[in-house]
Amino acid sequence: MFNSDQRRAFLAVVLSGVVLFGWQYYFAPKNNENTLKTTVKQEQAVKAETTAQTTQTSAPAALGTTTATPEAAPATLTSYTLKNKDYEIKLNNDLSVSEMKNPNSVFSFNSLTESALPLRIQIVPENGAPTDVLFTVNQVGENKITGTNSTLGVNFTATVLENGKVDFNLKSDRAYKYRFVFDAKAKKLDNGQVRQFAVYGTDVKHITVDSNKDGDGNFKWMGVDFNYHLFAVVFKDKLAAKYKTVESGQMYFELPNATQDLTFDFVFTKKNYDTLIGLGDNLHLAVDFGFFAVLAVPILRGLQFIYKYIPNYGIAIILLTILIRLITFPLQYKSFKSMKKMQQIQPELQKIKDKYKDEPQRMQKETMELFKKAGANPLSGCLPLLLQMPFFFAIYRVLYSAVELVGAPFAGWIHDLSIHDPFYVLPVLMGIAMLAQQKLTPQTSVDPTQQKIMLLMPVIFAFIMKSLPAGLVLYIFVSTVVGILQQALVYKMAD
Secondary structure, X not given: OOOHHHHHHHHHHHHHHHHHHHHHHHHOOOOOOOOOOHHHXXXXXXXHHHHXXXXXXXXXXXXXXXXXXXXXXXXXXXXXXXXXXXXXXXXXXXXXXXXXXXXXXXXXXXXHHOOOOOEEEEEEOOOOOOEOOOOEEEEEOOOEXXXXXXXXXXXXXXXXXXXXXXXXXXXXXXXXXXXXXXXXXXXXXXXXXXXXXXXXXXXXXXXXXXXXXXXXXXXXXXXXXXXXXXXXXXXXXXXXXXXXXXXXXXXXXXXXXXXXXXXXXXXXXXXXXXXXXXXXXXXXXXXXXXXXXHHHXXXXXXXXXXXXXXXXXXXXXXXXXXXXHHHHHHHHHHHHHHHHHHHHOHHHHHHHHHHOOOOXXXXXXXXXXXXXHHOOOOOHHHHHHHHHHHHHHHHHHHHHHOHHHXXXXXXXXXXXXXXXXXXXXXXXXXXXXXXXXXXXXXXXXXXXXXXXXXXXXXXXXXHHHXXXXXXXXXXXXXXXXXXXXXXXXXXXXXX
């Protein structure tokens, strides 16, 4: 089908795709239902017992009404619900978070972590170990709460803001260190989404929740990232910190520098790229567009622009695919013409191979002269594939990461472009289209083994793509069909 150089380039491109998608869907960490360590179990059991005695403030008193005196030691763990419009947080008086609500979220806060206590904030006394501390609540309003621990001399204030952020402040008479403990269960969904911890300093690092990892640096935010949603603690300024994750599903995030004043925000939101940009603090980097982000962002903008006028993301994908093909067509045109010329000079090329089979240097010289004379480039036949790869991987990341496609229908049986085609129609059509494109490509003599490998590639791709988002498979199918039409047009003009 191709000469040896072309085959190597083509196989490199195809195998790159096999490695990318094969690893993503078959070798990425699977759902891990490991139980928590015994100490954590005991700790949660104690909290569960005290929670049973908790008084839930379903109708908090107005801000300014004292619910307890600062000197009174709190007897039990108590939960308070704060609201601002449709945003909500359930905060316990030991500085743990058990629930948050965001009207724009697709999935619940509980499904983000599957933990009874997704976050705890611990105080580290001087020469002491990190510990959960109960606070006496002084004032409770609709969207604001204040509290005190008179023993340590620490005061806290939490306020739900209009944009859904929960502004949190800790002030104390003496400087303390703090530790944030995130808790989650390891899980991977059928659509390939893996539950991860995320930390952001100079860039975003994702860590599967059942990993043993550690690190340090200056960080702006950290949290849990899963299934197109993010729960994060965002500091006012970057702070020196170190983190450690353990197999049982915790991330311990410690601030080694003691402080008397610590301000941060809680954020729970759907990972809509524009929403995250609006929230600031580089939260939009939680949307992982990968190495080709410079292409992925314009692709996302293109999809959004088309959707504004044609409210169907499937049609938007088709139109954007055609546009990408048109943009790259000038270079593809030259490549298709060169492939055609390679087919035409194949008989002469074979004569040179037979004539100089015992003189490799002479064979190479005569071959290069033939290429020059015919105006053919042995590698340009693979240029269309190479040109498409950055767009291919960029749109893969868009369709894999963009929450806009969650629940977005296309037509007929495809009700959600973010998950796989339930009847595998698109993967089969894609495989057939790829096979047709191979048949159309000018053929040269290759050995039977290589022919079989080339014929198997569409089958392998179709098998891998069966579990990928339908939107991505739709893109590859349309791109292949448009490529066939372009290729046929060029060959007809070249005859």
